[in-house]
Amino acid sequence: MSTTRTVGIGLVGCGTIGPLHARAVAGIEGARLVAVADLRRERSEKLAAEHGVTACSSMDELLGTPGVDLVSICTPSGTHGELGAQAARAGRHVVVEKPVDTTMQAARDLVEACHKAGVVLSVISQHRFDPGTQRLKATLDAGGLGRVLLAEGRVWWYRSQGYYDAGSWRGTYAQDGGALMNQGIHTVDLLLHLLGPVRSVFARATTAAHRMEAEDLLVANLAFASGVLGVLSVTTASFPGVPETVAVTGTSANVVLEAGSVRTWDQDEAALGKAPETAGTTLASAALGSRHLGETAHRLQLADVVSAIRNDHAPAVRGEDGLAALGLVLAAYESARTGTDTAL
Numbered sequence: 200m201s202t203t204r205t206v207g208i209g210l211v212g213c214g215t216i217g218p219l220h221a222r223a224v225a226g227i228e229g230a231r232l233v234a235v236a237d238l239r240r241e242r243s244e245k246l247a248a249e250h251g252v253t254a255c256s257s258m259d260e261l262l263g264t265p266g267v268d269l270v271s272i273c274t275p276s277g278t279h280g281e282l283g284a285q286a287a288r289a290g291r292h293v294v295v296e297k298p299v300d301t302t303m304q305a306a307r308d309l310v311e312a313c314h315k316a317g318v319v320l321s322v323i324s325q326h327r328f329d330p331g332t333q334r335l336k337a338t339l340d341a342g343g344l345g346r347v348l349l350a351e352g353r354v355w356w357y358r359s360q361g362y363y364d365a366g367s368w369r370g371t372y373a374q375d376g377g378a379l380m381n382q383g384i385h386t387v388d389l390l391l392h393l394l395g396p397v398r399s400v401f402a403r404a405t406t407a408a409h410r411m412e413a414e415d416l417l418v419a420n421l422a423f424a425s426g427v428l429g430v431l432s433v434t435t436a437s438f439p440g441v442p443e444t445v446a447v448t449g450t451s452a453n454v455v456l457e458a459g460s461v462r463t464w465d466q467d468e469a470a471l472g473k474a475p476e477t478a479g480t481t482l483a484s485a486a487l488g489s490r491h492l493g494e495t496a497h498r499l500q501l502a503d504v505v506s507a508i509r510n511d512h513a514p515a516v517r518g519e520d521g522l523a524a525l526g527l528v529l530a531a532y533e534s535a536r537t538g539t540d541t542a543l
């Protein structure tokens with residue numbers, strides 16, 4: 200049933216990404232920020248003051264604040280499942296930052312709690328909304344690349360030791376994971392979104408350049424169920440870092456996306472039967488090899504979640520998509536640990 204009611208949003212976690220969610224919500228029609236929460240009260244008070252909303256110290260307090268229909272969870276990754284399930288049990292729609300959680304059990308419990316409560320669940324994967332990704336997805340779905348053969352995801356970013364030291368959760372398997380779980384999962388989700396499920400993975404991982412529990416360097420071979428072969432390389436030790444790329448090659452085209460825009464689009468025109476596509480432009484800057492974290496892509500995804508709530512449709516990125524990306528990351532970790540090919 201469609202509704203024109205404004206969706207009230209409550210945000211939990213006012214650290215790095217929480218404030219970006221708050222800015223992103225500000226531009227969405229049919230949505231408004233109502234309250235923000237953080238265990239560190241000074242953080243929620245600062246963000247609340249900036250947006251003229253209520254400051255809370257916990258999820259409990261946020262759920263007790265009138266007008267919260269959707270809870271956006273921006274806390275450390277290992278807390279997403281439990282906090283999201285708490286919001287769902289209280290009848291609130293849920294959006295969680297990536298990854299959906301760090302364990303399959305907590306992630307499945309979240310998906311189940313949302314199904315049971317009949318609320319919308321979406322996992323942030325904002326780069327699905329980047330223009331290059333959207334164009335490549337549409338072309339793949341239309342068969343424009345011919346028979347797809349090979350895909351490569353490359354995330355060669357840089358994070359300083361100070362980044363990992365700044366939070367006790369960072370770089371731990373329980374709360375964060377390493378370069379693949381935290382930074383690489385965007386590209387993992389894009390590969391699954393573009394090419395479908397992966398059947399098995401063989402990975403090698405190491406902690407090469409940081410003092411942390413989890414890996415900062417991982418390479419993997421992927422066998423997609425479709426027969427496509429894939430390669431993934433992810434690190435946070437590549438100073439100063441370069442923009443991430445996703446490359447897909449088929450019998451009719453070779454496409455490279457860089458930071459979400461088209462870098463190369465070589466198309467066999469005869470196979471397509473029409474004029475060649477022109478290459479798009481590449482994002483100019485890539486501070487420290489990651490993107491400049493603007494809120495545009497988050498705004499597009501959060502607007503999609505608001506629309507899903509108001510118009511009663513599934514969100515573009517569902518809880519199940521978060522499970523699939525997490526499943527591939529955990530299978531890569533198992534493969535690296537055991538030295539064997541790991542089936543999914």
Ligand SMILES: NC(=O)c1ccc[n+]([C@@H]2O[C@H](COP(=O)([O-])OP(=O)(O)OC[C@H]3O[C@@H](n4cnc5c(N)ncnc54)[C@H](O)[C@@H]3O)[C@@H](O)[C@H]2O)c1
Nearest residue numbers: 212213214215216217237238239273274275276296297366
């Ligand atoms: N989509 C993206 O591009 C992107 C970018 C950065 C971070 N993230 C994700 O966002 C999440 C948060 O990352 P961050 O860098 O903002 O972390 P952060 O450490 O900067 O902030 C997390 C905040 O959550 C608060 N918090 C922790 N537990 C809480 C609880 N139970 N209730 C209320 N507040 C709590 C902390 O006090 C802290 O202020 C992670 O899962 C990360 O993977 C996503």
